[in-house]
Amino acid sequence: MRKSIGSALMVTLTLAWALLVSSPAFAQYPVKPITMYAVFAPGGSLDSSARALGAGAEKVLGQPVVVVTKEGGGGTVGLSILAGDKPDGYTLAAATSSGIMRIPLARKVTYKPLGSFTNIFAYAAPPSCLAVKADAPFKTFKDLVEHARKNPGKVKYSSAGAGTPMHLIMAVIGMKEKIDWGHVPFPGSAPAETAVLGGHVDAVTTGDMNMVLSGQLRALLMYTKDRYPRLPEVPTTLELGYNYFNDTVFSVFGPAGIDPAVVRKLEDAFEKALEMDPWKKLVETFGLVSVRMRSAEYTRFLEEAWKREVEIQKSLNLIKEPATAPR
Amino acid sequence: MDFWSNITLGFSVIIDPTNMLFCFIGVFLGTLIGVLPGLGPGATISLLLPLTYRLDPISSIIMVAGIYYGAKYGGSTTSILLNIPGEPDTVITCLDGYQMARQGRAGPALGISAFGSFIAGTFATLGLMLVAPPLAEFALRFGPPEIFALMVLALNLIAFMSSGSQIKGLAMATLGLFLGSIGLDIFHNVDRFVFGYNFLLEGLGIVPVILGLFGVAEILSNLEVEIKGKIFQKRAPNLLPSLKDWKDSFWPIIRGTVVGFFVGLMPGGGGIASTFASYSIEKRVSKHPEKFGKGAIEGVAGPESANNACSGANFIPLMTLGVPTNGIMAIIFASLLINGLQPGPLLIKNNPNLFWGVIASMYLGNAMLLILNLPLIGMWVRFLTIPYTVLAPMILFFCLLGSYTLKNSVADLVVMLIFGILGFLMRKFRYEAAPLIMGFIISEMVEGSFIRSLLMSNGSFTIFFTRPISCVLMIVALVLFILPFFGRKPKVLGSSDDEK
Amino acid sequence: MRKFDLISGLFLLVVSIGICVVSFQMEIGKPNAPSSGFYPLLTGGVLGLFSLIIIIQSRKQDEVSVRFWLPGANKKAILIAFVIILIYILLLERMGFLVTTVLFFILISRFVSGHSWKTVLVFSFLASVTTYIVFRFILRAPLPQGIFEGFL
Numbered sequence: 001m002r003k004s005i006g007s008a009l010m011v012t013l014t015l016a017w018a019l020l021v022s023s024p025a026f027a028q029y030p031v032k033p034i035t036m037y038a039v040f041a042p043g044g045s046l047d048s049s050a051r052a053l054g055a056g057a058e059k060v061l062g063q064p065v066v067v068v069t070k071e072g073g074g075g076t077v078g079l080s081i082l083a084g085d086k087p088d089g090y091t092l093a094a095a096t097s098s099g100i101m102r103i104p105l106a107r108k109v110t111y112k113p114l115g116s117f118t119n120i121f122a123y124a125a126p127p128s129c130l131a132v133k134a135d136a137p138f139k140t141f142k143d144l145v146e147h148a149r150k151n152p153g154k155v156k157y158s159s160a161g162a163g164t165p166m167h168l169i170m171a172v173i174g175m176k177e178k179i180d181w182g183h184v185p186f187p188g189s190a191p192a193e194t195a196v197l198g199g200h201v202d203a204v205t206t207g208d209m210n211m212v213l214s215g216q217l218r219a220l221l222m223y224t225k226d227r228y229p230r231l232p233e234v235p236t237t238l239e240l241g242y243n244y245f246n247d248t249v250f251s252v253f254g255p256a257g258i259d260p261a262v263v264r265k266l267e268d269a270f271e272k273a274l275e276m277d278p279w280k281k282l283v284e285t286f287g288l289v290s291v292r293m294r295s296a297e298y299t300r301f302l303e304e305a306w307k308r309e310v311e312i313q314k315s316l317n318l319i320k321e322p323a324t325a326p327r
Numbered sequence: 328m329d330f331w332s333n334i335t336l337g338f339s340v341i342i343d344p345t346n347m348l349f350c351f352i353g354v355f356l357g358t359l360i361g362v363l364p365g366l367g368p369g370a371t372i373s374l375l376l377p378l379t380y381r382l383d384p385i386s387s388i389i390m391v392a393g394i395y396y397g398a399k400y401g402g403s404t405t406s407i408l409l410n411i412p413g414e415p416d417t418v419i420t421c422l423d424g425y426q427m428a429r430q431g432r433a434g435p436a437l438g439i440s441a442f443g444s445f446i447a448g449t450f451a452t453l454g455l456m457l458v459a460p461p462l463a464e465f466a467l468r469f470g471p472p473e474i475f476a477l478m479v480l481a482l483n484l485i486a487f488m489s490s491g492s493q494i495k496g497l498a499m500a501t502l503g504l505f506l507g508s509i510g511l512d513i514f515h516n517v518d519r520f521v522f523g524y525n526f527l528l529e530g531l532g533i534v535p536v537i538l539g540l541f542g543v544a545e546i547l548s549n550l551e552v553e554i555k556g557k558i559f560q561k562r563a564p565n566l567l568p569s570l571k572d573w574k575d576s577f578w579p580i581i582r583g584t585v586v587g588f589f590v591g592l593m594p595g596g597g598g599i600a601s602t603f604a605s606y607s608i609e610k611r612v613s614k615h616p617e618k619f620g621k622g623a624i625e626g627v628a629g630p631e632s633a634n635n636a637c638s639g640a641n642f643i644p645l646m647t648l649g650v651p652t653n654g655i656m657a658i659i660f661a662s663l664l665i666n667g668l669q670p671g672p673l674l675i676k677n678n679p680n681l682f683w684g685v686i687a688s689m690y691l692g693n694a695m696l697l698i699l700n701l702p703l704i705g706m707w708v709r710f711l712t713i714p715y716t717v718l719a720p721m722i723l724f725f726c727l728l729g730s731y732t733l734k735n736s737v738a739d740l741v742v743m744l745i746f747g748i749l750g751f752l753m754r755k756f757r758y759e760a761a762p763l764i765m766g767f768i769i770s771e772m773v774e775g776s777f778i779r780s781l782l783m784s785n786g787s788f789t790i791f792f793t794r795p796i797s798c799v800l801m802i803v804a805l806v807l808f809i810l811p812f813f814g815r816k817p818k819v820l821g822s823s824d825d826e827k
Numbered sequence: 828m829r830k831f832d833l834i835s836g837l838f839l840l841v842v843s844i845g846i847c848v849v850s851f852q853m854e855i856g857k858p859n860a861p862s863s864g865f866y867p868l869l870t871g872g873v874l875g876l877f878s879l880i881i882i883i884q885s886r887k888q889d890e891v892s893v894r895f896w897l898p899g900a901n902k903k904a905i906l907i908a909f910v911i912i913l914i915y916i917l918l919l920e921r922m923g924f925l926v927t928t929v930l931f932f933i934l935i936s937r938f939v940s941g942h943s944w945k946t947v948l949v950f951s952f953l954a955s956v957t958t959y960i961v962f963r964f965i966l967r968a969p970l971p972q973g974i975f976e977g978f979l
Contacts (some may be wrong), residue, residue, distance in 0.1 A: 026807040042372075042426055048665065070734060071530035080525050106516050110525060140442060163516045184471075184782045185513050187771060190657065196651050200470030202781065211649060214669045316654035438864055494884065498877035505846055505870035517863045520849060543912070550895055550904040608916070721954075727915060728958065732970070740916045748909070755895060756835040766855040772934070774866040786859035 029089055029262050032064040036252070037070040037093040039078030045126055045208070045286045047074075049250055050094035052282035053123055056273025061265070066092075074161070075099035076109050079253070083111035087118065087255040089262035097122070097249050098165070101306040102154040104324035105313055106163050115327035118258040119302060121270040122251035126178035126286075127224045128166050128207040129216040129234065130157070133196055136203075141220040141235060144203065145177055152180040158192040161185050163318075165246040166205040168222050169237060171316055172244045193217070207246075209287040230287055244312060247305055249291055251298060267294045331455065333683050337787035338815030341686030341691050346389055349382070350678050354696050357397020357804055361413045362404050363725060367513050372658050384571030385681050389688040396448060396638040396689075399598065400696050403440045403631055407433060409722060410706055411542040415533050416598030416634050418764050419606045421541060423619060430622050435568040437704045439629040441697055442568070447584040447632035448693035451639030456589055457688055461649040462674070466592040471779035474593075474792050476638075476800035478773045481600070482608035483807050491620075495758050497647035500766035506531055507770020514778055526738035535730040535743040538769065540760045542726040543743060544750025546719050568624070573656050576628035579609050593641025597653055599768055601637035602630035639689060645670055646682060682744050831893065832885035839878035846871030852943050875898020928955035 032226040036054055040046040045067065054065035070078035070093075079099045104113045111117070130141070138144045148155040159167045162185045174181055185203055186192040189208040196204040197216065204217070213219040213230060222228050222236045223246035237245050252270060254263075273279055274290050284289060293301060306326060313319045340346060372391055381389075401416030407424035420440065427436040454462075469477075482500070489496030489614030509520040510530030521527045568576070583605040590601040609629040610619045619626050644650045653655040663670050668678055675682045730743040750760055784790035792798045848953035856862030896902065906910055911934045918927045937944070962970050 041657070042660075043651070046662050068735065073525070077525060077528055109684065129493040156783055161513050176538065182782055182785070184779050186779070187513055191652050194644075195469060195470060195649075196646065197650070198467035198470055198748075210664065210669070211671070214649065214671050214673065216649065216671055281665065281667075285667065328870070494877055494880050500872060501870055501874045501877060502842075503865060504841075505874065507828060508867050508870065512863045515863045517852075517853065517919055519863060519867060520854065547905050551900045551902070552910055584833065695830065720932060723912070723935065724931065724954070727912070727931075731919070736969075737920055740912075744909075744912055744916065747912075751905075756831050758835065775865075778861055781859055781861070788859065 001121045001140055006181070018145075029259075029265055030061050030115050031177050032090065033064040033066050033075055034058075034061070035091050036065055036067050037078045037082060037091075037095075038067050038091060039070055039072075039075040039095040039099065041071045042069055045288065046096060047095065047123045047125055048286060049282055049288060051131050052278040053094065053252075053270060055278040056276035057266075057269040059276070060269040060272045074103050074164075076103055079117070080110045082253060082255055083116040084253045087257040087259075089254060089258050089266065092252050092254045092266075094125075094250065094252055097247070097251060097302060097305065100302055101238040101309050102165065103163070104247075104326075105310060105319055105322045108323045113324060113326050114302060114306060118254040118256055118263060118295070119298045120252045120254055120258075120263055120295055122249040122291050122298045122301070123270055123274060124250040124283075124288045125224065125291045126248065126250065126288055127209055127222060127228050128191040128205070128246045128248075129203050129209070129212065129219040129223055129228075129231075130170065130203055130221040131196070131212050132203045133199070133217050134216055136218065138220060139218075141240070144220055145179065146182050151179070153182065155179075155181040155203075156184050157181060157203040158184045158186055158194050158201040159203055160189040160207065161187070164207070165223065165248055166207055168312070168316070168318075169242070169244055169246065170205050172312070173237075173242055175316065176242060206249075212288055223269065224289070228289070249293070249301075250288075251293075264294050328571075330648075333679070334687070336679060337683030337687030338789075340385060340680055341389075341687040346386055346433060346684070346688065347691070349386040349390040350393050350692050351695055353393020354397035354400075354692050354699065355393075356396035357399075358401035358404075358696065358699065359397075360394065361398035361401020361417075363401075363413065363729065372655060381789050384663065384668055385684050387662055387666070388681065388685050389692075389699075391662065392642070392685060392688060393692045395641075395655055396444075396635060396692060397696060399634050399638055400441065400444055400700055401443075401633075404437065404707060407436045407440065407619065408710065409542075410545050411722065411726070412537055414598070415537055415764075416602060416770070418537065418541070418561035418599060418601040418761060419630040421620070421628055422606070422761060423623050424606070425459070426620070426622035426643065427624065427627065432622065434704055435572050435624065436627050437707060438568045438573060439628050439702075441700045442627045443576065443580045443583065443632040444635040445693050445697040446580055447582045447587060447634075447636040447800045448639055448696075449690060450584050451588050451636040452686055452689040452693070455639055455643055456683075459643050460647045460697075462592055465644050467648070468796060469593050469778045470781060470794075471798040473800065474772060475776035475780055476791060476804065477593075478769060478776060480800060480804040480807070481603070481765075481769055482773070483738070483804050484611075485765050487607060487611060489620075489759055489762060491759060492759055496762040499753075499758055500762040503763040503766020503768075504773060506536075506763075506776065507767045513775075524738070526736060531742055531767075532730075532733060532739050533768065534733055534748050535739040537764060538726040538730050539743040539746025539748075539763065540750040540753075542722060543747025544754060544760075545815045546723055546726075547747060547751040548754050549719065551739070567756070572624050575624050579605070579625040579629035580632045582608060582612075583629035584630030584636040586629075587636030591652075592643055593652070598634045598637050598766075599765075601633040603627040603765055605633035611770060635693075642685070642689075645673060646674055646685070649674070721756065829885050829888040829890055830886070831895075832881055836878045836881035836885055839881065840875055843871045843875035843878055843935055846874065900915050908935070911935055911938075920971045921975075924970035925959055926973060928958070 019308055036050060038050040049142065051067050054067050058065040075095045076099050078093050079095055082091065082093040100113045103109065117318070132138050132144070137163055138147065157170060162165070162183070167183060167185070170181070170183065180293065184195070186195060189206050192204050192206060196199045203220070212219045213272040219231055219234045221240070222231065222234050224236055225238065225245050225247070227236055252266070271292060274292065282288065310322055332453065341350070356704035372394055398414055399416060401413060403424065405411050405413035406417040406420035407428050410421050410425040412418040413422055418596065424436045424440070427433065485500045486493055486497050505531065509527055511528050512519050528654045532720045584770065586605045586608060587601040590604060604676070606626055606629060609625045610616045613625060641652055641656055644652050645656045645660060649669070660670055668681060726743060727740060730739045731737070733739055753760060779791050791801055850864040850868035850871055853864030854862035855864045865909060898944055911931060914934070915931050918930070929951040932954060933947050936947040936950065959970055
């Protein structure tokens with residue numbers, strides 16, 4: 001008799017405990033600090049944007065958002081780590097969409113780009129462009145194209161790395177316009193810009209707008225979807241008929257399987273953070289464009305972007321098949 | 328604005344008590360971080376980033392600058408005392424500094440290091456004030472072919488910096504060059520030697536490698552001998568450099584300052600390149616090169632000065648051109664931006680307060696560091712008398728902590744352990760770690776500048792000789808290489824009987 | 828010493844061959860248009876060259892008998908230290924920083940340094956807790972909580 005009451009008690013207690021511990025909605029999320037990986041080095045626009053976003057979000061969530069740098073592999077190292085973390089909403093990552101729909105095409109990554117993550121919120125679009133030295137003889141994009149046509153094999157442009165959208169766009173343009181211009185990759189945007197300032201290359205294809213906004217470089221062509229408000233006179237790739245633009249967005253991810261209630265709370269927090277001062281200041285300094293894509297919309301965006309990117313890279317003969325399966 | 332009004336402006340900014348306080352906090356924190364192996368100024372500064380958003384820009388830049396060169400001062404301390412570079416830049420100081428410490432001359436080593444750094448830092452700041460913009464422009468002219476030529480020169484010098492067998496030194500340098508290529512090839516987006524280990528994508532971490540090669544290996548080596556007492560037997564009566572020390576160090580400090588300053592100007596010109604260049608130069612011009620590696624004070628005075636001059640010069644491209652030459656400058660760049668300041672040619676014009684204030688703070692910072700560090704020398708020397716049985720676990724712990732906390736990655740600990748074993752074996756078989764580290768660090772620049780030059784020239788090798796600066800450097804490298812074969816003492820690829 | 832040079836030379840030779848083999852599996856390209864495998868292959872080749880020179884030079888030297896271990900070498904201490912570090916690596920993220928570090932100090936202080944249990948325990952706890960606090964609250968760089976997950 002006592003044995004069965006004892007066991008019943010045990011079972012009940014165990015069940016109750018399991019329920020308590022396993023149901024995240026039971027505890028009012030968030031009850032402890034949230035860790036957000038920044039997948040690029042400090043000082044850059046992604047890292048700084050993650051900190052500004054976090055600073056705003058923590059006011060809404062009531063718990064600190066701690067940004068931890070986990071850089072490497074163009075963002076893939078941080079994402080790999082995130083893929084294996086618990087989907088309890090306390091570990092997130094601020095990363096670029098490249099880590100999902102671009103890099104995995106070129107090389108095998110350990111996570112499933114469209115399967116391993118909860119795509120929570122896309123918050124900014126970093127503008128990128130083709131730029132030349134401020135005192136260069138090329139005043140418009142057409143000037144540069146003409147020059148390249150007349151001097152095949154002579155025109156060189158630098159970039160922060162091969163396979164980035166900035167590089168790929170130039171490759172696409174080269175193909176379409178049938179011009180032979182040379183790509184010189186550097187380990188980062190600072191050395192790439194130094195190269196153009198020093199006259200070692202003719203142009204730089206970059207995602208860092210600082211020098212353009214400060215006047216040291218002149219933007220000839222924007223890779224943004226629409227005209228960039230701070231440089232309204234510079235044409236975009238879409239306008240000029242090149243069917244390619246830099247669709248990279250900064251966004252927050254979590255491991256796959258986060259409770260939808262938690263996701264909603266995070267979406268709200270991030271959306272509100274975009275209205276706050278730390279964010280506004282950041283947009284000013286880095287020249288970012290705010291974006292607001294909540295989870296469902298962003299997931300659709302990534303699916304379409306994946307398909308589009310596969311096609312483009314196949315047409316450029318960069319890949320035969322994606323190196324990583326999406327799911 | 329002329330020279331004097333600039334200085335006055337700068338000092339008026341720095342006299343402000345808040346700024347002085349932040350300068351002090353910066354150098355103090357920096358020294359602390361420098362002393363702790365593994366914890367680098369980069370990590371700290373990025374941790375302090377949120378704070379910098381709330382401070383006013385001048386104060387925060389002053390503090391960050393203080394941390395930066397404070398770390399260099401602190402890093403030399405552990406290099407000299409423990410043969411563990413507190414910062415990767417201070418690897419070279421281990422070579423002779425530690426030997427001096429073992430000979431009971433830790434005080435003079437620390438002293439000359441502090442003074443040399445102070446002098447170098449002051450001169451560098453002077454240089455910054457006088458010639459910043461034109462120098463920065465000159466540095467811009469160093470493109471890939473010039474960098475490659477410099478690398479050839481560097482590789483040349485590596486051969487001569489070994490105190491033991493040169494062939495072994497060269498072999499280690501080559502191994503280092505190879506190890507640096509592990510990771511992602513940025514030119515072709517291909518993994519190299521990664522074998523599926525994700526953490527290797529960014530390459531081997533320099534910190535775990537150094538902590539393993541110098542820290543863990545040192546401890547394992549010391550454990551071998553029954554250490555119950557202290558490993559530093561003699562305690563020198565002098566805590567400060569003697570007159571002879573000053574005489575010996577005079578020219579090395581001057582040369583080191585000049586070399587460090589120029590290396591620091593260039594993109595990619597890091598502290599370690601400057602120390603390494605200075606060491607090699609000192610060894611080459613010395614009348615008794617065989618003393619290097621055994622406690623020659625020139626081997627400390629030169630590189631230490633070079634390191635500090637380099638830190639000062641690192642600010643130049645950032646402040647005048649808006650180009651950060653290394654990761655920490657990039658962080659400072661970001662904090663300038665966040666505060667609404669645009670680093671670049673306009674910075675001096677639009678924000679003279681900031682520019683000259685930061686420069687003045689460098690003088691102040693260097694002075695503060697000297698005042699801070701000199702009395703500490705006594706303390707550090709006493710620290711060495713702690714029984715090794717207590718010291719060893721602490722040092723080991725710092726190595727573990729330093730390697731792990733970089734990226735919160737256990738993989739880095741594994742790297743540290745592997746290189747610890749390697750370092751231990753290297754000591755047994757008489758191979759030196761310094762050339763390996765050198766090769767490792769310049770690896771990307773060697774390969775990268777070579778490939779980039781070829782991309783620029785469409786595959787033609789003549790680019791290295793058609794460009795004036797590059798041509799000159801290549802010729803110098805060639806001459807330096809051939810020289811020993813014709814010199815008085817044909818120091819040809821030495822064999823093991825060069826060893827003690 | 829000369830035997831050592833032979834051994835180390837051979838080791839380096841094997842390493843260099845390994846490097847070259849793996850490099851060949853990548854694209855090499857041409858000297859004026861190098862691809863991924865070019866540079867590693869070059870370093871492997873040069874290393875191989877140097878290792879051959881070391882081997883050759885080792886034969887030319889006299890047989891001086893040098894032992895690997897110094898007389899009276901405390902090999903046990905080295906082995907134990909190695910094992911303790913290994914244990915630390917394995918346990919750090921599973922058990923958390925505090926437990927693992929305390930364990931580390933206990934093991935090292937006791938077995939390598941030979942201190943008394945009392946000193947060892949006091950010091951271990953002090954060191955671990957202080958470091959944890961400094962990192963977690965002052966530097967805002969959390970260390971693994973391990974078994975204390977969620978409680979700290």
